[in-house]
Amino acid sequence: MIFASDLDRTLIYSNRFFDATKPDMPIRNVEIYKGKEISFMTEKAIDLLRELSEQMMFLPVTTRTVDQYKRISLFQEEIRPKYAVTCNGGVILENGQVDRDWQGYMEAKINQNSTPLEEVKKKISQTADSVWLESIRVVDHFFIYLIIKPELAPAEVMNEYAEWAAECGWIFSLQGRKVYFVPSFVNKWDAVQYLSEKEGKKQVFTAGDSYLDLCLIEKSGCGLIPRHGEAAAKHGHLGLTKASGILAAEEILEAALAKRLEAVSKSY
Numbered sequence: 001m002i003f004a005s006d007l008d009r010t011l012i013y014s015n016r017f018f019d020a021t022k023p024d025m026p027i028r029n030v031e032i033y034k035g036k037e038i039s040f041m042t043e044k045a046i047d048l049l050r051e052l053s054e055q056m057m058f059l060p061v062t063t064r065t066v067d068q069y070k071r072i073s074l075f076q077e078e079i080r081p082k083y084a085v086t087c088n089g090g091v092i093l094e095n096g097q098v099d100r101d102w103q104g105y106m107e108a109k110i111n112q113n114s115t116p117l118e119e120v121k122k123k124i125s126q127t128a129d130s131v132w133l134e135s136i137r138v139v140d141h142f143f144i145y146l147i148i149k150p151e152l153a154p155a156e157v158m159n160e161y162a163e164w165a166a167e168c169g170w171i172f173s174l175q176g177r178k179v180y181f182v183p184s185f186v187n188k189w190d191a192v193q194y195l196s197e198k199e200g201k202k203q204v205f206t207a208g209d210s211y212l213d214l215c216l217i218e219k220s221g222c223g224l225i226p227r228h229g230e231a232a233a234k235h236g237h238l239g240l241t242k243a244s245g246i247l248a249a250e251e252i253l254e255a256a257l258a259k260r261l262e263a264v265s266k267s268y
Contacts, residue, residue, distance in 0.1 A: 006208035048253035090142035
């Protein structure tokens with residue numbers, strides 16, 4: 001069995017998602033950036049993830065770049081997954097090294113793309129307003145994301161972007177201060193499916209909070225969306241956690257372990 005999970009706002013959280021003063025909820029930092037502690041998990045969630053990793057394949061699946069993923073100290077020092085899916089499915093790491101077969105497959109897809117990344121970036125540059133747009137960033141040659149001031153970004157503009165992206169075969173996702181534009185072929189599920197076939201593992205339990213994670217939940221047929229997630233409002237029928245915020249990670253991990261136990265019981 002594989003547990004394939006998104007990271008940010010699913011398993012790991014910024015301090016906006018918890019009250020660090022609660023004595024009954026021990027928290028540990030799992031990522032430092034520019035000298036600041038920026039990502040956290042509860043100690044219980046870490047213990048659950050360690051237990052899970054001993055019983056099944058844990059597969060981190062993230063929109064983070066390779067460098068951003070490697071900043072998460074927990075996955076470099078304590079719990080070391082064999083594989084990691086980064087760049088929203090654009091890059092697969094095996095024991096820290098890029099999977100060249102997958103890289104070649106993705107490069108072929110990019111060359112066949114009818115709406116190139118440069119065209120999408122040009123569209124954004126011509127229509128975005130500096131009042132709410134802070135920066136446009138390109139993740140390798142896979143996708144684009146914006147850093148915005150969400151309180152100043154007009155909802156109608158975001159809706160227009162979403163409609164335009166869909167017409168171009170791209171996925172639009174608004175996640176707080178970040179707005180993603182991702183071609184549909186750069187997706188998390190295809191990478192997960194590739195690895196499940198490579199490892200000969202048929203059952204996959206998934207988790208993720210955003211629209212970019214919906215393909216994981218839908219195609220695995222078995223997973224959870226954190227109640228606070230972007231995808232929760234319209235896709236709660238796929239399965240929601242009862243908890244919100246950092247405690248949702250504990251619930252997701254407990255559910256994955258329960259699913260593993262159920263699968264083992266059925267095999268006897």
